[in-house]
Structure formats: C-alpha cells, structure tokens
Amino acid sequence: MRKTDGLFKLLGLCLLAGILVAGILFPVVGAAGVASNKASETVDSMSAELANVPPPLVTTITDSAGHPIATLYDQYRIPTASAQINPAMKWALVSVEDKRFYDHHGVDWKGTFRAALSNSTGGDTQGASTLTQQYVKNYLINVIYRNDPVGQQKAQEQSVARKLKEARIAIQLETKMDKDQILTSYLNVVEFSRKVYGVGAAAQTYFDTTADKLTVPQAALLAGMVNNPPFYDPWSHPERATERRNLVLDRMVENQKLAPEDAAKFKTEPLGVVPGGPAKPASNCTGAGPENGFFCQYVQDYLLTNGMTKDDLYTGGYTIRTTMDQNAQHQAKISAEAQVHKTQKNVANTLSLVRPGKDRHEVVALAANRDYGPDASQGQTTYALPSDVSNVTGAGSSYKIFTAASALEQHKVGIYSTIQTPQSYASKVFISGRKPGCPQVARGTWAYCLSNYGEDVYGPSMSLQQALATSPNTGFVILEEQAGMGPVLDMARRLGMRTTMASNAANGGAVDPGNSNVAYRMPQQQYFGPGGVAQAGLGAFTLGVSPTSGLEMANVAATIMSGGVWCPPTPVAGVTDRNGKPVKVSEAACEQAVPEGMANSLAVGMSRDDTDGTSRQAAQSAGWTRPMIGKTGTTQDSGSAAFIGAVPQxxxxxxxxxxxxxxxxxxxxxxxxxxxGDGNMFGGKAPARTWFGAMTQIMNGQPVIPLPPSDPAYEH
Known part of the structure; x- marks a missing residue:
C-alpha cells in the first residue's frame, strides 16, 4: 500500500469520526438550525415510539368457560420476563453479538469507527452494532414498520445516516433502561424465523420447553440465529445452524461463560429441535378445529364489523371470552352430521343456536355437517356457513313468520282468526312475468299465480295458528296483500334479518343465474319492495325464496321468545387487553322491535308445529314434549329447507x-x-331432525318452562 493511501484513509477516519461524534452529541449541545432541530425531533419521536408502541402479541379466543379454542396472530410471541429467561440464553447472546455489552453506554465506539471506515472506503460491509442498537433496529423492523416494507428497508440500510440515528436512539435508551431491561426487551422482540418472535415462543416452538429451561446448546442455537434467522434456520439448513451454534459456544468460552470441556461436549449433541418445523399453533380460526372453527370465524367477523381492525385483533394480545357453550356446540355438530355426511358434496346442514333475553342475545353454538378447515377434499370449508348469508336459495315457508307478524301488528288478523287458504290463487297485487294460465293484469304484466302443495291437503280456510303449523302458501300471500309488502319487509328486518335484508337479492346469481339486470344485485329490502323489479314488489318473499343467514333466523326466534326485544346475536362475553384490563366492545343496542303482547301472541300462534304441524313426526321421533314455537320451510323443487324453533331458554x-x-x-x-333433480326434502325432515336431535340433549335436565300467554288484543 502506498503511503498516500494510508494517509488518505487516516484522514477519512478522522473526518468520519468527527461527523459521528458531532452527530451524536448535537441533541445534547443544542446545535442550531432547522435541520438539527428536525433531526433531534425525529430521534425523540422514534424513541417515544419504542417506548409506547407495544410489540404484536397473540390474541386468545376461549369458550364461555374460559378454555382456549383458538389463537389469532401476525407474529407468534410469548411475553417473557427477565426472571423467566435462563442466564445461559443471555450470556450466549452477549458473547456472540456484543461481548462489551455491560461496558458501553449504547454505542461501541471502537467497533463503530472501524465499521464506518470499512464501509466508507469500499471494504467489506460491517455492522459493529451493539445489542442496544440491534434492539432499536429489530423494534423498528418487527414492530413499528412491520407492515411497511419501505420503512423496514430504511431501518436496515447500510448508511452512515442510519447508523447515526440508530446510535443516538441507543444512547437515549440507555439513559431510560438498565442493561437487563434492554437485554430482556431484545429477547422478546427479535425474530427466530418462520413468524416466531421472542425467546419465549422460540423455546416452545423449537424445543417444546420454556425459556427458563433452555439448555446451553439450545441457547447457543437460538443466539446464533438472530444474526440471520432464515440463513440459520435449523430445519432448512441444519449444517449451517450446527456450525453457527458451535461458534456461539466458542465465543462463550472466550467470554469466560463456559468451560472449554463443556463446549466440546455440547458440540457433539444434535440440534434437538422438534421435527418438521416450529411447533406453533395455527394463526387463525383453523386452529379452533373442525367443530369450533365456525364459531371462531363468527367472533372474528363480529368484532371486525363492530369497530375492531384486523391488525388490532391479530396483534393486540387480547383474551376474548366467547358465549360458546361447549356442550351445545358439540351436540349441534353431532346432530348436523347425523343428518348429512360431512364429506357429502354440495350439501350443507347447519344449526345456529341463540339464547333469548331482553338485554342480550348470546350465540351459544354455530355448527355444520362440514368440518371447518382448508382441505376441500375432506369436505372442509372456511366459509361461514351457519352465520353468513350462505343459503342462497332461501329458508322457504319459515318466512311466513314475517307476514303473520306484520298482519298481527296491524290488527289485520288475530292468531285465532280465520284466513282464506284456497288451493290455488292468482294475486293481482303482486304482478309477475307471463305464466301459462295466469290472467293478465295490464298490458305486459300478469298476475302472480301459486298453489298449495299437494291436492286436497288444506281446506278453503283455517285459523292463523293452524296455518302457521300446516303452512298453506295461498293463505300467506293473501295475508301479504293485506299487510302490504313494505311492512312485511320491514318486519323481517326488525325481527332480526338485518344483514340478510341488506344483502344482495341474487347473492351470487341464485335468483336468476343468467340475468345481468341490476335489479338482481339490489339489497333484498329494495329488490322485493316498491321500486324493485316490479312496481308492487314480489309476493314470493313470504315463501322464502331469497338468500338467508341461519344465525339471523335463529335470532328471529330469539326475538319472539324475548317479548319482541331484538338484540344483536353476540358471540362475545368479554374482552380483556394484554394487561388484563376490560375492553368495551361496540355493539348495537337492543330494541323493542314489536310490542311484547304481539310477540307473545305470535309465539302462541307458532306453538302447534311440533304437535299437529309439519314437524310433528320429527318431534315425536325425538321424544319431544316441551312447549315450543316452530316453523318449517321448503323452497321450490326442494332446493333447500329450514326449521326455526325455540323454547324460552x-x-x-x-x-x-x-x-x-x-x-x-x-x-x-x-x-x-x-x-x-326432483327433490323430496322438506323442513320437517333433515332440518327438523337436526334441531330436535340437538335440543333434546342440550335441554336435558333443564326446567320445562311454558310459553308466555297471548295478548287478547292479538287473538281475534
């Protein structure tokens, strides 16, 4: 090397040292100028973020008894206190990453100047970062900028400016935190590959142990990984990981924290990680398993709908105690599978259960014959079948509940009043497209024609109570004419079909797969009402032809059994934050949807389905004897069917x-x-058997409570 080269390098070192010292000290000496003030503010701001922005933690979802059923997370991290970390882990990390950690005040000047000179003169890129500086960098990458690739890139770029800022923050941290706090915080924030963060999670997922029980070779492996987690991943690169672990053991010997003979013995040991990759739980609702996954999914959907963001839910470290009753959930799953095989293609059988009440409607079970999971070949699905608007062909005649309720509210009819139930009927109120045999109402429009199922099954008239039990189509379309389509649609919404009525009328093309008309993409409230596809709406609404949420239908029954009080179907019993403090969940307020006397009268009107109505056979087969309300429903060609039922509890x-x-x-x-092709399904078959099969087990041992008495104002 020429003398001039050495002289220039020495001058460069002196100049760079001066820049570093001046840059680090200027916040203390109060350097003048706008640039200096802004730089100082930036450092203060970043220091505050390190202190105030907590690292992502795991959110735990439990059943109503507090037993965990699932975990949600973006980074798998188990907070670990200093006393819970084996000293071997701390010394392994210090020995390999920053052997002068306990001597410096955040910056290792000798190493910093050496690295800065090498980088500025084109030599090998060197870090020379202390553990305090590494903590700053890891916090920026893994916490503050975890969803910001540009910020992450800036937090680890090889530049003097970045090193300077990092050094100043490190110095500030060392005035606010002692060495053990910094080391513990570092060990809680650093990544160990594959979304495993912090030594607590690493100990569990790598070795099936806790941080306080880590052995020296285990600690050495983990300490060696922090330099480059993917590169030293013990499952993908066992040879590299072994070589790195052994290097850490040597450094511990050099640092006088390990005897040479012990290091030699530890080097002969296998890595000892659990086979197949980190043993960490699923990061979403698939971890709830095939039985509880649908409930977990609804918890997530409910919280996201009511103000919580997904990022907060997956990083906040909450404990969410749900309203799910494990026995009810299990019985619902068994009963759903008893009627439809879990691997049966293109058939879903769901059961949603809600506890009535005047201050809360708690969801206790959401089950399906299908298992919750990602493997479609095994019949699994992650679609929210029991809670979402998933049944696109409708719930059939169970929608007659809304027509009856609207007519009752307007005193058009009472539960014991006689209604007309002709075998066939042509409505001139609800117009439709041309149909053979239907009279023309006006130029280009025809009457809405329909008939009751079967021949000579119904008489020409019957009481509303009997009609609710036996379900003649014509009688309810006539009632729908009398009540008016607008009030009937509003009744459906008020009693509980909030999301359903706001959903797409076609919802994927079920109403008319080949029709691209915008009318088929309207919300149901508009599609069936004035201004929809027909000027006066569609009379078929009362026959339940539109997409439906099973959970909302269950909540309709809960509203009726709650004296007409609607409450949102909530799956949340309580939420606490990472510090154990209660968190308020934003939920819609309960409403007196209909008068209590009317709701009680409607319940009495619906009380004969299991004794002399369409679900009688299913009820008898299950040995059912309790007072209840019920309503079956079947759509055209038996494409879908439903059973809605309730007891007071x-x-x-x-x-x-x-x-x-x-x-x-x-x-x-x-x-x-x-x-x-031509189905034989009815609401009194598989749906009713599913309901009775589960409810006989769930209600076993509980008191038999009579239905509330009807109000004379709604009887005739």
Missing amino acids: MAGAAMVFRPDNPVGGLCDGAGNVTPC
Whole structure:
C-alpha cells in the first residue's frame, strides 16, 4: 500500500469520526438550525415510539368457560420476563453479538469507527452494532414498520445516516433502561424465523420447553440465529445452524461463560429441535378445529364489523371470552352430521343456536355437517356457513313468520282468526312475468299465480295458528296483500334479518343465474319492495325464496321468545387487553322491535308445529314434549329447507342447502341428504331432525318452562 493511501484513509477516519461524534452529541449541545432541530425531533419521536408502541402479541379466543379454542396472530410471541429467561440464553447472546455489552453506554465506539471506515472506503460491509442498537433496529423492523416494507428497508440500510440515528436512539435508551431491561426487551422482540418472535415462543416452538429451561446448546442455537434467522434456520439448513451454534459456544468460552470441556461436549449433541418445523399453533380460526372453527370465524367477523381492525385483533394480545357453550356446540355438530355426511358434496346442514333475553342475545353454538378447515377434499370449508348469508336459495315457508307478524301488528288478523287458504290463487297485487294460465293484469304484466302443495291437503280456510303449523302458501300471500309488502319487509328486518335484508337479492346469481339486470344485485329490502323489479314488489318473499343467514333466523326466534326485544346475536362475553384490563366492545343496542303482547301472541300462534304441524313426526321421533314455537320451510323443487324453533331458554335454526351449486333439489333418505333433480326434502325432515336431535340433549335436565300467554288484543 502506498503511503498516500494510508494517509488518505487516516484522514477519512478522522473526518468520519468527527461527523459521528458531532452527530451524536448535537441533541445534547443544542446545535442550531432547522435541520438539527428536525433531526433531534425525529430521534425523540422514534424513541417515544419504542417506548409506547407495544410489540404484536397473540390474541386468545376461549369458550364461555374460559378454555382456549383458538389463537389469532401476525407474529407468534410469548411475553417473557427477565426472571423467566435462563442466564445461559443471555450470556450466549452477549458473547456472540456484543461481548462489551455491560461496558458501553449504547454505542461501541471502537467497533463503530472501524465499521464506518470499512464501509466508507469500499471494504467489506460491517455492522459493529451493539445489542442496544440491534434492539432499536429489530423494534423498528418487527414492530413499528412491520407492515411497511419501505420503512423496514430504511431501518436496515447500510448508511452512515442510519447508523447515526440508530446510535443516538441507543444512547437515549440507555439513559431510560438498565442493561437487563434492554437485554430482556431484545429477547422478546427479535425474530427466530418462520413468524416466531421472542425467546419465549422460540423455546416452545423449537424445543417444546420454556425459556427458563433452555439448555446451553439450545441457547447457543437460538443466539446464533438472530444474526440471520432464515440463513440459520435449523430445519432448512441444519449444517449451517450446527456450525453457527458451535461458534456461539466458542465465543462463550472466550467470554469466560463456559468451560472449554463443556463446549466440546455440547458440540457433539444434535440440534434437538422438534421435527418438521416450529411447533406453533395455527394463526387463525383453523386452529379452533373442525367443530369450533365456525364459531371462531363468527367472533372474528363480529368484532371486525363492530369497530375492531384486523391488525388490532391479530396483534393486540387480547383474551376474548366467547358465549360458546361447549356442550351445545358439540351436540349441534353431532346432530348436523347425523343428518348429512360431512364429506357429502354440495350439501350443507347447519344449526345456529341463540339464547333469548331482553338485554342480550348470546350465540351459544354455530355448527355444520362440514368440518371447518382448508382441505376441500375432506369436505372442509372456511366459509361461514351457519352465520353468513350462505343459503342462497332461501329458508322457504319459515318466512311466513314475517307476514303473520306484520298482519298481527296491524290488527289485520288475530292468531285465532280465520284466513282464506284456497288451493290455488292468482294475486293481482303482486304482478309477475307471463305464466301459462295466469290472467293478465295490464298490458305486459300478469298476475302472480301459486298453489298449495299437494291436492286436497288444506281446506278453503283455517285459523292463523293452524296455518302457521300446516303452512298453506295461498293463505300467506293473501295475508301479504293485506299487510302490504313494505311492512312485511320491514318486519323481517326488525325481527332480526338485518344483514340478510341488506344483502344482495341474487347473492351470487341464485335468483336468476343468467340475468345481468341490476335489479338482481339490489339489497333484498329494495329488490322485493316498491321500486324493485316490479312496481308492487314480489309476493314470493313470504315463501322464502331469497338468500338467508341461519344465525339471523335463529335470532328471529330469539326475538319472539324475548317479548319482541331484538338484540344483536353476540358471540362475545368479554374482552380483556394484554394487561388484563376490560375492553368495551361496540355493539348495537337492543330494541323493542314489536310490542311484547304481539310477540307473545305470535309465539302462541307458532306453538302447534311440533304437535299437529309439519314437524310433528320429527318431534315425536325425538321424544319431544316441551312447549315450543316452530316453523318449517321448503323452497321450490326442494332446493333447500329450514326449521326455526325455540323454547324460552334457547332458540335455533337448522337449514339444509346446496352451498356450491344452488341449482337443483335435495333428496332425503338412507341417513344422508344428497343433491338430486326432483327433490323430496322438506323442513320437517333433515332440518327438523337436526334441531330436535340437538335440543333434546342440550335441554336435558333443564326446567320445562311454558310459553308466555297471548295478548287478547292479538287473538281475534
């Protein structure tokens, strides 16, 4: 090397040293100028973020008894206190990353100047960062900028400016935190590859142990990884990981924290990590398993709808105690599978259960015949079948509840009043497209024609109570004319169909797969009402032809059994934050949806379905004897069917439908339901059997409570 080269390098070192010292000291000596003030403010701001922005933690979801059922997280991290970390882990890290950690005040000047000179003169890139500086960098990358690739890039770029800022923050931290706090904080924030963060999570997922029980070779492996987690991943690169672990053991010997003979022995040991990769729980609702996953999914959907962000939910470290009753959930799952095989293609059987009440409607079970999970070949799905608006072909005649309720509220009829139920009927109020045999109402429009199922099944008239039990189509379309489409639609919304009525009327094309008319993409409240596809609306609404949420139908029954009080179907019993403090969940307020006397009268009107109505056979087969309300429903060609029922303590809705391809029927028989052309499915079959099968077990041992008496104002 020429003398001039050495002289220039020495001058460069002196100049760079001067820049570093001046840059680090200027916040203390109060350097003048706008640039200096802004730089100082930036450092103060970043220091504050390190102090005030907590690292992402795991959110835990439990059942109503507090037993964990799932974890949600973006970074798998188990907070670990200093006393919970084996000293071997701390010394392994210090020995390999910053052996003068306990001597400096945040910056190792000798190493910094050496690295700065090498980088500025084109030599090998060197870090020379202390553990305090590494803590700053890791916090910026893994916490503050975890969702900001540009910020992460800036936090680790090889530049003097970045090093300077990092050094100043490190110095500030050392005035606010002692060495053990810094070391513990570092060990809680650093990544150990594969979304495993912090030594607590690493000890568990790598070695199935806790941080306080880490052995010296285990600690050495983890300490060696922090330099480059993917590069030293013990599953992907075991040879590299072994070589790095052994280097750490040597450094511990050099630092006089390990005897040479012990290091030699530890080097002969295998890595000892759990086979197949980190043993960490699922990061989403698949971790709740095939039985509880649908409930977990609804908890997530509910919180996101009511003000919480997904980022907060997956990083906040909350404990969410749900309203899920484990026994009810299990019985609901068993009953759903008893009617439809879990691997049956294109058939879903769901059961949603809600506890009535005048201050809360708690969801206690959300089950399906299908398992919750990602493996479609095993019949699994992650679609929210029991809670979402998943049944696109409808709940059939169970929607007659809304027509009856609207007519009762307007005193058009009482539960014991006689209504007309002709075998066939042509409505001139609800116009439709041309149909053979239907009279023309006006130029280009025809009457809405319909008939009751079967022949000579119904008489020409009957009481509303009997009609609710036996379900004649014509009687309820006539009632719908008398009540008015607008009030009927509003009644459906008020009693509980909030999300359903706001959803797309076609919801994927079920109403008319080949129609691209914007009318088929309207919310149902508008589609069936004035201004929808027909000037006066569609009379078929009362026959339940539109997409439906099983959970909301269950909540309708809960509203009726709560004296007409609607409450949002909540799956949340309570939420606490990472510090154990209660967190208020934003939920819609309960409403007196309909008068209490009217709701009680409607309950009495619906009380005969299980004794002399369409669900009688299913009720008898289950040995059912309790007072209850019920209503079956079946859509055209038996494409879907439903049963809505409740006792004073529990309300529920069971629905069977085709979730993947909604066109066609369903056939019931031989202990299973299958897709078919001309179906034979009815609400009194698989849906009613599902409801009674679960409810007989759930209600076993609970008191028999009578239905509330009807109000004379709604009887005739």
